[in-house]
Amino acid sequence: MNRREFIYSVGMSGMSIPFLNAAPAAALAPGSKAKSVINIFLSGGLSQYDSFNVEVDKDVLGKSAILKSNVDGIRVSNYFPTLAKQMDKLLVINAMQTNQGAHPAGIYKMLTSYNPRSSVTHPELGAWINKSLTRDQDSLPNFVSIGKGRAGTAGFLSGQWAALPVRNPNAGIDFANRHKAVSAETLDQRLDILASMNKDFDKDHGTKDTQSYQDSYKGALKFMNSKDIDAFELKKESEKIVKLYDDQEFSRSCLLAGRLVERGVRYVKVNLGGWDYHDALYDKFPQNASRLDKGLASLLEHLSQKGLLDSTLVVVSTEFGRKPLVNPNKGRDHHPDGFTCLMAGAGVKAGEIYGSTSKDGKKAEKDILDVTDFNATIAWRLGIDPNLEEKSPNGRPFKLANRGKARKVLFS
Numbered sequence: 053m054n055r056r057e058f059i060y061s062v063g064m065s066g067m068s069i070p071f072l073n074a075a076p077a078a079a080l081a082p083g084s085k086a087k088s089v090i091n092i093f094l095s096g097g098l099s100q101y102d103s104f105n106v107e108v109d110k111d112v113l114g115k116s117a118i119l120k121s122n123v124d125g126i127r128v129s130n131y132f133p134t135l136a137k138q139m140d141k142l143l144v145i146n147a148m149q150t151n152q153g154a155h156p157a158g159i160y161k162m163l164t165s166y167n168p169r170s171s172v173t174h175p176e177l178g179a180w181i182n183k184s185l186t187r188d189q190d191s192l193p194n195f196v197s198i199g200k201g202r203a204g205t206a207g208f209l210s211g212q213w214a215a216l217p218v219r220n221p222n223a224g225i226d227f228a229n230r231h232k233a234v235s236a237e238t239l240d241q242r243l244d245i246l247a248s249m250n251k252d253f254d255k256d257h258g259t260k261d262t263q264s265y266q267d268s269y270k271g272a273l274k275f276m277n278s279k280d281i282d283a284f285e286l287k288k289e290s291e292k293i294v295k296l297y298d299d300q301e302f303s304r305s306c307l308l309a310g311r312l313v314e315r316g317v318r319y320v321k322v323n324l325g326g327w328d329y330h331d332a333l334y335d336k337f338p339q340n341a342s343r344l345d346k347g348l349a350s351l352l353e354h355l356s357q358k359g360l361l362d363s364t365l366v367v368v369s370t371e372f373g374r375k376p377l378v379n380p381n382k383g384r385d386h387h388p389d390g391f392t393c394l395m396a397g398a399g400v401k402a403g404e405i406y407g408s409t410s411k412d413g414k415k416a417e418k419d420i421l422d423v424t425d426f427n428a429t430i431a432w433r434l435g436i437d438p439n440l441e442e443k444s445p446n447g448r449p450f451k452l453a454n455r456g457k458a459r460k461v462l463f464s
Contacts (some may be wrong), residue, residue, distance in 0.1 A: 109413070122139055153210055184436045201323030344368075
């Protein structure tokens with residue numbers, strides 16, 4: 053993405069770089085510990101029985117073998133040998149539940165806590181967090197989405213609370229420098245003309261939406277001229293930290309996420325898609341599992357070495373899981389009842405398993421956690437009331453986590 057494309061996309065999407073519209077400081081909830089969240093979102097539906105829920109009947113496991121981890125009583129599948137050595141940093145949540153079994157609706161529900169409706173677009177959790185929490189710095193965006201996938205919509209909230217999308221973590225922000233054909237003086241003159249035209253336009257036609265659009269351009273310019281933009285440049289990271297990661301794009305995305313939370317960004321979503329294996333699962337799954345295994349393990353070590361794991365909540369989420377039995381095409385179909393998510397950092401009860409499914413893998417059975425509860429828990433740990441309410445343009449009130457309840461028992 054070049055400079056012109058960036059400014060155009062910012063304006064057309066309604067997204068602004070949200071330092072021009074700083075939110076009031078949110079009162080921290082008692083016991084809140086996390087300053088930032090990294091949400092690794094696995095679109096497509098992670099197979100829980102080929103990853104982190106292996107305490108089920110043998111025929112449910114398919115071709116997956118079992119590995120012991122570095123925690124007594126916790127085992128994982130053979131596709132996650134690196135994470136097996138770091139399970140003392142992870143909380144495994146094995147009884148997740150959603151009411152959506154199709155990808156678009158499932159992804160929407162997981163990221164917003166709401167079922168999709170034709171009459172309204174709900175904000176993603178990251179947008180709620182973006183609006184609710186102040187920044188530790190005044191130039192970086194508070195919500196960043198890395199990688200290919202749903203970028204991070206603000207829904208009915210103003211576009212200024214949407215995510216800054218970074219499609220390629222290796223590219224950095226390649227539009228920050230003023231084009232050599234345009235002098236600083238010429239650029240300032242053009243901006244003055246634009247401001248004058250906007251002022252005249254606003255007298256008769258100005259609205260909240262047009263102001264947000266103008267703020268988008270101002271925010272983009274401030275962002276591009278900020279020294280903090282080097283947070284997006286992976287080459288600026290120390291050799292010691294870079295060596296923790298391999299060269300795969302997902303690993304580089306995790307490296308960027310670590311850099312961003314170190315600089316005070318509140319919510320970073322890292323997209324890793326491709327988990328929808330209805331056929332030939334055991335031919336395809338190992339490659340993606342290896343990406344997650346190495347990238348997540350490196351991120352946890354990165355945050356630990358930087359002293360950031362205590363203040364960063366790392367979550368691994370997916371829209372639903374896979375059915376317990378392998379189908380005739382040697383894949384697994386969608387299964388919304390009893391899937392697995394992970395948490396690490398920010399005081400979670402690491403080295404434990406929360407919740408369980410029936411042994412036949414057909415349903416969540418103990419300590420069931422709805423996706424709305426999952427999102428409520430994230431918000432609560434950041435110090436945000438999950439019942440925080442905003443109104444849509446037609447005046448209808450919506451709560452951050454729908455009716456979800458924070459599961460405080462997940463934390464020490």
